[in-house]
Amino acid sequence: MSVKQxxxxxxxxxxxxxxxxxxxxxxxxxxTIIVEGDKAGGTCLIRGCIPSKALxxxxxxxxxxxxxxxxxxxxxxxxxxxxxxxxxxxAWKDGIVNQLNGGVEGLLKKAKVxxxxxxxxxxxxxxxxxxxxxxxxTITAEHVILATGSKPTxxxxxxxxxxxISSTEALDLQDVPKRLVVVGAGYIGLELGIAYRKLGADVxxxxxxxxxxxxxxxxxxxxxxxxxxxxxxxxxLGAKASGWADNKLSYTDKDGAAQTIAADKLLVxxxxxxxxxxxxxxNMAVDMLGPFVKIDSRCHTSMKNVWAIGDITGExxxxxxxxxxxxVVAELIAGKxxxxxxxxIAAVCFTDPEIIAVGQTAEDxxxxxxxxxxxxxxxxxxxxxxxxxxxEGGGFVRITARKDNHLILGIHAVGPHVSELSGxxxxxxxxxxxxxxxAGTIHVHxxxxxxxxxxxxxxxxxxxxx
Numbered sequence: 001m002s003v004k005q006x007x008x009x010x011x012x013x014x015x016x017x018x019x020x021x022x023x024x025x026x027x028x029x030x031x032t033i034i035v036e037g038d039k040a041g042g043t044c045l046i047r048g049c050i051p052s053k054a055l056x057x058x059x060x061x062x063x064x065x066x067x068x069x070x071x072x073x074x075x076x077x078x079x080x081x082x083x084x085x086x087x088x089x090x091a092w093k094d095g096i097v098n099q100l101n102g103g104v105e106g107l108l109k110k111a112k113v114x115x116x117x118x119x120x121x122x123x124x125x126x127x128x129x130x131x132x133x134x135x136x137x138t139i140t141a142e143h144v145i146l147a148t149g150s151k152p153t154x155x156x157x158x159x160x161x162x163x164x165i166s167s168t169e170a171l172d173l174q175d176v177p178k179r180l181v182v183v184g185a186g187y188i189g190l191e192l193g194i195a196y197r198k199l200g201a202d203v204x205x206x207x208x209x210x211x212x213x214x215x216x217x218x219x220x221x222x223x224x225x226x227x228x229x230x231x232x233x234x235x236x237l238g239a240k241a242s243g244w245a246d247n248k249l250s251y252t253d254k255d256g257a258a259q260t261i262a263a264d265k266l267l268v269x270x271x272x273x274x275x276x277x278x279x280x281x282x283n284m285a286v287d288m289l290g291p292f293v294k295i296d297s298r299c300h301t302s303m304k305n306v307w308a309i310g311d312i313t314g315e316x317x318x319x320x321x322x323x324x325x326x327x328v329v330a331e332l333i334a335g336k337x338x339x340x341x342x343x344x345i346a347a348v349c350f351t352d353p354e355i356i357a358v359g360q361t362a363e364d365x366x367x368x369x370x371x372x373x374x375x376x377x378x379x380x381x382x383x384x385x386x387x388x389x390x391x392e393g394g395g396f397v398r399i400t401a402r403k404d405n406h407l408i409l410g411i412h413a414v415g416p417h418v419s420e421l422s423g424x425x426x427x428x429x430x431x432x433x434x435x436x437x438x439a440g441t442i443h444v445h446x447x448x449x450x451x452x453x454x455x456x457x458x459x460x461x462x463x464x465x466x
Contacts, residue, residue: 002136007033009333010141012120012128012279015042017310017322018147019104024330026111033139035130037119040104043149044319046097047168052191054093055171056350059198084199087174122280125303143305143333146293147326148275150311155268157243158183164244164266167192173265176200181249181263183241185212187349189269190224194352197231204234204261206241206251213349217363220355220414223394227352274312289314297339298332299325307333321345344410346426353395354419359410359429362400371403375435375459377451379415381466384446390416397421397451399435399459406435406460411452421449435459 011022014036022034039046062084067073069081108115116139118132126144130137152166160166165173170192178201182193185207197203205212205228212228212235213221228235238254248260274292287294287302292314299307307329310322324340331338346358362372379385379395395415401408411425428438438456443449457463 002138004138004140005033007031007114007139007141009033009143009145009330010035010126010128010139011145011147013042013147013149013275013310014040014104014108014115015147015149015310015322016044016319017149017326018042018145019108019326020323021145021147021309021326021330022113023107023111024327025333026108026113028330028334028336030330030334032111033114033116033141034108035116035118035120035128035139037117039101040108040115041097041101043151045100045104047171049319050100051093051097051171052167052188052195053350054096055089056191056195058089058092059195060352063198084176086176086199090172090174093171120279122283125284125286125306128280144307145326145329146281146301146306146308146312147310147322148279148312149322150272150274150317152269153271153273155183155241155270158241158266158268160268163247163264164268167267167269170196170265170267177264178202179263180204180265180267181206181261182267182269183207183249184269184271185209185235185237186215186269186271187213187351188272189267190349190351192267192269193233194228194231197233198352204263205236206239206249206261207235207237208240210238210254212237213351213355216349216355216357217361217412219398220357220412223353223414224349224351224355226393231352272311272317274314276312297341299329299340300332316345316347318345318347342430343432344426344429346422348419348422350419353390353393353415354417356411356413356418356422356425358412358422358425359408360400361410361412365400365402365409370409372400372409373403373406373435373459375399375401375455375457375463377454377458377463377466379448379451381454382446382448382451384448384450385415387446388417390448397455399438399452399455401435401459408433408435408438411455413451417448421452424449424452 008031011018011034025032065082068076068078118130120128120130122128127140176199180201181204182189183206185205193203241251243250248262293308293312295313309325311317328338328340344359349355365372376398380391385391397413400410435456443453
């Protein structure tokens with residue numbers, strides 16, 4: 001059966017960029033169709049951000065309970081070590097995903113967005129065929145938003161399959177592997193590797209760079225290295241994987257010597273690449289910027305009325321960036337004035353401890369000739385952090401500001417629970433706050449956010465609590 005449909009706006013991809021764009025468009029009265037081959041929610045909700053954070057939470061809970069076995073911890077003792085039924089952990093994680101998926105579909109319906117499940121293939125810039133369970137639906141639209149996202153990068157000598165897995169499969173394992181080797185010590189690999197270590201796996205990292213989290217400065221990553229050591233995780237830096245056979249990974253170590261390591265599962269997390277193939281992008285006549293779709297400050301491509309948002313448009317590949325772009329495009333299509341021009345976008349690593357990075361470091365500013373002042377406040381001097389056992393491990397909040405007018409250029413932090421500070425950090429940069437603005441804002445005591453104010457005071461030269 002073949003059906004033809006027309007609409008004002010066609011959104012391809014129902015991830016955090018696509019579904020937000022569609023919902024906002026629907027709110028603005030735009031006749032909108034959204035097409036998704038999988039469940040609504042995309043990588044972030046279905047096989048990325050949300051399920052990984054659920055797994056991390058469960059791993060933290062299990063590790064915390066295990067610490068109370070034997071001699072106990074904080075005066076709390078368990079008679080025996082807690083037992084883990086991992087299949088039920090995964091079922092709980094899936095329950096959260098399904099709940100949020102249902103919520104997204106409900107919001108789309110409320111906004112009067114028509115949802116079509118199937119694989120879209122473009123014949124030209126404004127027309128696509130969608131292969132659904134009931135046949136082909138041909139959609140012609142006045143405007144098109146491309147929101148097809150990204151997928152894990154596969155190494156040619158370590159193809160995914162069986163015991164070689166990507167982050168997607170790592171979130172659906174039914175048993176904790178006894179031995180897990182992770183190729184790539186970026187944020188995805190570290191988040192999952194640390195979680196599986198807390199769940200009982202013997203974890204080893206193989207990283208080609210000479211450091212973990214290479215996009216972050218060493219001061220931020222130092223507490224992560226300390227945590228890896230404390231957790232008993234082995235990390236081989238400057239090591240290059242070369243092949244997999246008989247459940248053994250071959251690699252060369254930092255000295256160039258050939259090595260092998262056995263594993264029950266090999267998790268490959270060497271990055272993500274944009275989903276730009278297999279759906280007819282080549283028929284749309286849009287300009288590319290390397291592997292990404294080229295856009296301007298309005299998220300418009302080189303083709304009239306074709307827009308692109310999210311991971312297919314380049315770094316940073318972050319769900320909240322895609323969502324913000326989606327809102328901008330919906331507003332533009334509705335005839336409103338809008339532009340995607342944020343001062344900075346916060347990035348968070350949900351490692352142990354967590355990392356936040358938003359804006360420039362002092363080194364970044366120096367490269368463009370800006371003289372700075374830096375204020376740093378250690379979490380070990382924060383009362384609330386100490387009461388939550390978050391003051392250990394060298395965590396801190398650091399602020400970088402211009403020396404001449406104290407305009408805040410960047411905020412970075414590392415420590416347990418610091419991800420919850422990311423909103424305030426991003427707001428400060430978006431509002432062009434100065435050190436005096438933060439220092440002059442009365443922060444609630446006792447909270448972790450006091451460290452933000454104290455770091456501002458430190459940059460001004462008169463910190464109170466250090």
